[in-house]
Amino acid sequence: MSLTLLLPLGLAALAALAIPLLLHLNRRQQQRAILFAALRWIAAPAQPRRRLRLEQWPLLLLRLLLLAAVALLLARPFGPGAGHGARDWVVVVPGVDAAAARARLSAGAAQWHWLQPGFPALDTVQPGPADARDVASLLRELDSELDPATRLHVIVPSVVRGLDGGAIALSRAVDWLSVDLAPAGPAAPRQTPVQKISLRRSGDAPGEVYLQAAVSAWNEDGEARYRLEREDAAAAIDAATAYVFWLGGDLPPPLQHWVEAGGTALLAQAATADFATLVRDGNGNALLKVRTLGQGRLLAFAAAPQPALLPALLDAQFPEWLLLSLRQNPLRLDQASAAAVQPVTGAPRGDAGLHDLGLSLALLIALLALAERALSFFYARRRA
Template identity: 40%
Template sequence: MSLGLLLPFGLLALAGALLPLLIHLVRRTEQTALDFAALRWLRESVKPRRRLRFEDPWLLVLRLLLLALIALLLAQPLLHGNWREPRQWIAVADGVDIGAARRELAGIEGEWRWLAPGFPEVGGAAPSPPQPFASLLREFDADIDPADRLTVLLPAQVDGLDAGSLHLQHAGDWQVVPGQTPAPATSTPVPRTVALRHAGPETAGLDYFRAALGAWQSTAPERWTIDDRLIGAQVDAATDWLIWLGPEPPPELLAWVREGGRLLRIEEGAQTGRVVWRGSDGAALALDESIGRGHLIRLLQPAIPERLPAVLDAGFPDRLRALFEGGKKAPTQALAVAVQAQRDSTANLAPATPLEAPLVILIALVFLAERLMATRRRSLA
């Protein structure tokens, strides 16, 4: 039988606090009326009203406190423990064939939920693809009770992954069932306006940057708008990326970066920012610092072959674009058997029936104080 059925009876323990009140009312100091002859000559007056008074109020307080603490101790398994029967949750990923899944899990009873925002019950319409499978599974795992059981149903190929690993607090039963993996959403390349500012044709590295920008345009001319001018030319507010081949950028350009722009400049010896590019020898070649909503990218070597041999590589245009884009995006699709979640060994699972040591010590101290005060009262009586 589930201990949850005893929850209403736990309130009776607090009702037991009435017992000390009744004891103190019944065991008040008894006063016996003695009649003697001289009283008959006194004029009869109004008898004083009797007021409700408790004997030894501090002893009463200790007894009430003791009962309340005992009730709280007895309620620990209900307040913090796994007093109800564990539930079986079946989390269904997008693309699973529900009919086939129910046939394969015919012997398992549980609550079926879609891995979709709000975790709707399985039975209605399937959620519209695509769904962020990884983040939704982590959220679902965190929402259910640690004592519950979790079964994850997913098709052979999973969509909606992210760069993070799948570590859950539940071990989980990872089952691959028939289904159709939703086609990944095709994203339209975002048009970019790129500005190049330099001191003139003799600027070091200018030819290599121009060659990289020309390679971008040759592959997708409709995507790239190149603004190649001298340093004194104004940078339009619509500019997305800026390559600055000059001295320290003026304050207005730094303000543009804070509003979301991305600026790349050459700054030897810089140490601010995280490393986003390393050479074959492991040495840092570029740093990225977040400034407001934008980024300041620092090349640690001039863009000339003698100092930065990578400018001669065929992959330099892609590397330059990756610096602005923030690196390559993690794949969102993978085989289900390759992304099986692992149980987080550091998950904070509550013990079944914890007994708080400080609460037990406090009860013992209150009980000792009550016994000492009650004994002292009897000795003085």
């Protein structure tokens, strides 16, 4: 068991161990001389060699342990998490019916859990609503907490959200199974809400024609689900705006505040040194980058949106990967394509987290203190 100390300087209190050692040294050499006249002419016997002796060594041992525990508590000890044991685990992504999940896999005595924060048991709770934490991060967290020998099964619905666009690298092989969602019956016809995209520019920044073509491609099935509107750069952003395309330099204050409150903006020109790569082409070259700003996201092209610098603008897949990036990559899976996002093995095992040992150590100190007082009282009574 590895131990981590947040305040190693607290171990300096171990110097106090010298105090009970000094108190328990044999002090019988302190004798009082009594003179007898009859013994004045008798030669004094040879003095025996004095040896250091420890009195009441069980009490001394308790006091030493008590001081050592206090010093360790002052150093703020943390130990590794307890983990989840070595039995097989089956995690079910919310959206899959529990009965359908059990019918999909026969796992014997495996533990069944929902893939949600805390990994609640499948039969004890109902799955909550979709959580902000994504599927990929929860799988990585579980991989770090499970025993290395535990086999992991993951059952996902035919529609999976929360994947972060890349392969999920885990330290173990995963049995990845997909379950079709149960049909909900004939759906009543409904009007698909139109999402507004605000196009704002400053100067002669390039890229507008390619963004217009992308929005047109999103509506190519005849249903106008996206509406591109040109607006003034300093205008307020209304609640109906889904995304903002900014063709300019620095973000104007209204746009910056909107993104910080949770919006998503696509920038045509931006310094991307602190951005992470979100989309790459087949040769590994960056196409689109991303960074967070407050509660929202900023997406930026890796180069100026011109075919000479960014040939992917002319690719037929450009509208698709741009829309997926704006949507944070919701992916639809079926039985044939589930392997496309199946986790890969070979990643180093993550840190299972640290557990604060302060409470356990405080209880130990309390028990040692009680034992020390009881034993000290016993020795005092025996001397009396």
